[in-house]
Amino acid sequence: MSKIIIPTPLRKFTNQEATVETAGGTVIEAVNDLAGQYPALSKHLLDDGGNIRSFIRIFVGDEDIISLDKGETAIAEDTVISIVPAIAGGTNE
């Protein structure tokens, strides 16, 4: 089982669990398994097409999956996946 680190703002949807063990051989399989375990989390991670939302970044270790194989990035039993929400803002101008 790989491990997914849940960002603090979304832990309310995982019964305050900071990490969740997930099954699957790829990132998207692990994320789907996570969404299956905690359905309320799903809309924050996946869009209507089942793809990872654009303002959510996924890291395998310290590598962004964008620079790997995206959702098809292969993962191993001891892989640590981090869900990283975008943090941005500014003034109204």
Added chain:
Amino acid sequence: MNEHLEASFPYEGCGFFFGKNGETREITEAYIVDNSKDGDQRRRFEISPMDYMKAERYALANGLDLLGVFHSHPNHPAIPSVHDLKQAMPYFSYIIKSIYDGKLRDTTSWRLNEDTHEFEEEQVDIEKITNKNTQQIAA
């Protein structure tokens, strides 16, 4: 926090703060991160995913709650903008400091109402904050 944001003027500065969650959130530490916005940093800020991960790891490693994000509004009121709202997350407190001509003017804090997807202001009274650069966390 304040010194960094004043020194960042006219650009937006940003960072995280940690402490203890509860009905009243107690902030015990604040960490500066680089504004990683690729573009006009006088009106926009971004925090890199790696800095976010470091903040989460730091909180886990030190038994702290990652309570939220702070950033400055150079020569603008400490009121959330549409850009602040766009990617706002539940749970986090968002502290905004208005910096006019290099000097702190106001501090406000906001939380996202998930039902309305609007910010609601919360009372803020910051005590016992230690400024550290987030790079020191990794060391």
